[in-house]
Amino acid sequence: MTLPPIRPPLPNDDPRWKLVNATMRRNGYAGHALIETLHSVQDAFGYLDETALRFVAASLDMPLSKVYGVATFYHIFTLKPPGRHTCVVCTGTACYIKGATGLLEGILAHFALRPGETNEDGALSLLTARCVGACGLAPAVVLDGEVLGKQTPENLLAKLEGLVHAS
Amino acid sequence: MHLDDLAELAARHRAEETHEQEIRVCVAASCQSSGSLPVLEALKEACATQGNGRCKVKGVGCMGLCSAGPLVAVAERDAELNSSLLYRNVTPVDAPEILASLQGPPVERLRCPTDQPFFQQQVRIVLERSGLIDPESLPEAIVHGGYSALIQTITEMTPAEVIREVTASGLRGRGGAGYPTGLKWSTVAKMPSAQKYVICNADEGDPGAFMDRAVLESDPHRVLEGMAIAAYAIGASKGYIYVRAEYPLAVARLETAIRAARRAGFLGARVADTPFAFDIDLRLGAGAFVCGEETALMASIEGLRGQPRPRPPYPAESGLWGCPTLINNVETFANIAPIIRKGGAWFAQIGTEGSKGTKVFALAGRIKNTGLIEVPMGITLRAIIEEISGGIPDGKRFKAVQTGGPSGGCIPEQYLDTPVDYDSLKTLGTIMGSGGMIVIDETASMVDVARFFMEFCMSESCGKCIPCRTGTWQMHALLEKIARGAGTDEDLALLEELCEVVRAMSLCGLGQTAPNPVLSTLRYFRHEYEAKLRA
Ligand SMILES: Cc1cc2nc3c(=O)[nH]c(=O)nc-3n(C[C@H](O)[C@H](O)[C@H](O)COP(=O)(O)O)c2cc1C
Ligand code: SF4
Ligand code: FES
Ligand code: FES
DSSP states (O other), X not given: OOOOOOOOOOXXXXXHHHHHHHHHHHTTTOGGGHHHHHHHHHHHHSSOOHHHHHHHHHHTTOOHHHHHHHHHHSXXXXXXXXXSEEEEEEOSHHHHHTTHHHHXXXXXXHHOOOTTOBOTTSOEEEEEESOOSOGGGOSOXXXXXXXXXXXXXXXXXXXXXXXXXXX | OOHHHHHHHHHHHXXXXXXXXXXXXXXXXXXXXXXXXXXXXXXXXXXXXXXXXXXXXXXXXXXSOGGGOSOEEEEETTOOGGGSEEEOSOOGGGHHHHHHTTTSOOOGGGBOOSSSHHHHTOOOSTTTXXXXXXXXXXXXXXXXXXXXXXXXXXXHOOHHHHHHHHHHHTOBOTTSSOXXXXXXXXXXXXXXXXXXXXXXXXXXXXXXXXXXXXXXXXOHHHHHHHHHHHHHHHTOOEEXXXXXXXXXXXXXXXXXXXXXHHXXXXXXXXXXXXXXXXXXXXXXXXXXXXXXXXXXXXXXXXXXXXXXXXXXXXXXXXXXXXXXXXXXXXXXXXXHHHHXXXXXXXXXXXXXSSSBSEEEEEEEESSSSXXXXXXXXXXXXXXXXXXXXXXXXXXXXXXXXXXXXXXXXXXXXXXXXXXXXXXXXXXXXXXXXXXXXXXXXXXXXXXXHHHHHHHHHHHHOOSSSHHHHHHHHHHHHHHHHHHTTOOOHHHHHHHHHHHHHHHHHOSSHHHHHTTHHHHHHHHHHHHHHHHHSOO
């Protein structure tokens, strides 16, 4: 007879853990729900920290190394807290041909930000993506979840400047 | 449920709506990014105040010319895109004028002519309902023929007959490799296992391609229908759609469609009141190009790192959780319902000897009309680039068209009269791939383009095998050096040698095809490499 595994307590009373738990429960705490679970952690908290990785590993009854291995394999998962605003520059082929490099250079020159970095006061994170599927509007940028097409360094920098100052 | 019942259901849905004219607003992702949702709202409002009750405003899927979005079509009910009045770059303030044009003359300043080659040269099978129906409405799909092929297969055909039709159609997989679909289905069907799976590969990792996204956002039910027919044919009861998380709208529309199909009995324990059981779940990708590779994709569904494994065994024999698994691309499944409705022989008449049917292409890069097209196989590259896409803007010259994504190659001007099919493209050293086409003009350096693709392959390599992991890194370093003007003849020779090693020694398709962009640019644009070499 196997005893039912003991589920770890929620790390703290942040209500967002309930969402994470719900995802795992819906999948019967099966190991194959790991990626789904990490998605729900990241949707809720914005990133995956050590507490979350440990909690997920204990809940799904698998080694932390495996959870860490999966979390670091996929590009979407991030172990660093994002800034208040995120700017994702598409660096897919269509956007590259239409000038994505110029957008990145503009952001580097103006905000001293490279892909994967967040600026010092935590206002803005810069990321890149491999095609967001809006290639007809290349070069495309996803700013706080909203896809903006046909960007130029000038209008993108102006928009970012506005966001960073407002926040 | 029988076909008669479905027809009756369609007639009932149709009778519920009495409008004669429709204003269709594209609400697929690209047009939403150019602001189509406020346009939809404004038109609905204008219709409520100015309309005469005979007109309906609705959101529809992609109409193709995404770069001119938001697109709005004014049409008689059920009329095709080509016979509608099309408006481009519409803003909310245009709404009253568009409504007034229902009775009066068209709004000339917004007109987007549909008698141009972009629209006229297309043949729509996969996209037959895209831009016509509301993708969030199951009744609209049913009125336009949705699920009739599924009902027909499960009530009137044996699994063997279904496979025979698909084989007769000559359909080849649209995910890249072009494997014959009928053959794949019959292999899985023959496996003596109680548990089998159907997987729809909606990862679309190919940068510069958005065909699958458009199909999922515009007509999700046809993908569910294709998967259910496949499940019946091979004897599976469970399906997964692996869709990339970067496509939130496609995910949302799929969720809506799956729920509606379940409620209506097209999915679930007894599909359409027959003993056939089939249900579908979604799985979200997490941004890894290699997860489009079938064995990596299955590992990812199982919750593991998405790393490929050697084949054989092929998924048909041992796939998801060790069970026989059928895995096809979105567009492959989207072709199934029309093949069943109209017969394999009908489909086989379209296209060329070795490549039947149509292909959806995503046109992007340095061209006037960027967007989505569906054309018969065998059309020439020149027709696509010079006529359909409207040519190169700003008086620049065409240099190359890149097909097949990072595993493809670049085709120069002298081959533009080549017909587009699996075999001709292969002869040119590139591939059809999933259907991304990116046009490059004279301002680009082909060495930079090759370096760009190598950077992609290098950082997307899963790292499992050494030839790919370190080979792509070395190749990228060499290309970097050559692009900088610091390369030597030896560097170029080493680069060519590495192409061979990486191609021959890598475990999966990513590594095996990573050298293609280098090889094809070397083949046609060697002078650009040589010009960069230090004497
Ligand atoms: C690196 C790599 C990436 C791939 N990406 C995709 C993809 O994004 N979508 C897809 O349908 N097939 C992709 N494929 C091909 C699949 O492995 C598989 O052949 C295909 O899904 C089979 O479906 P089909 O027969 O309908 O084409 C990829 C293959 C490789 C090697
Ligand atoms: S060829 Fe590259 S992507 Fe494929 S298994 Fe090897 S390392 Fe991974
Ligand atoms: S390449 Fe940027 S959206 Fe497709
Ligand atoms: S997304 Fe609207 S036309 Fe393509």
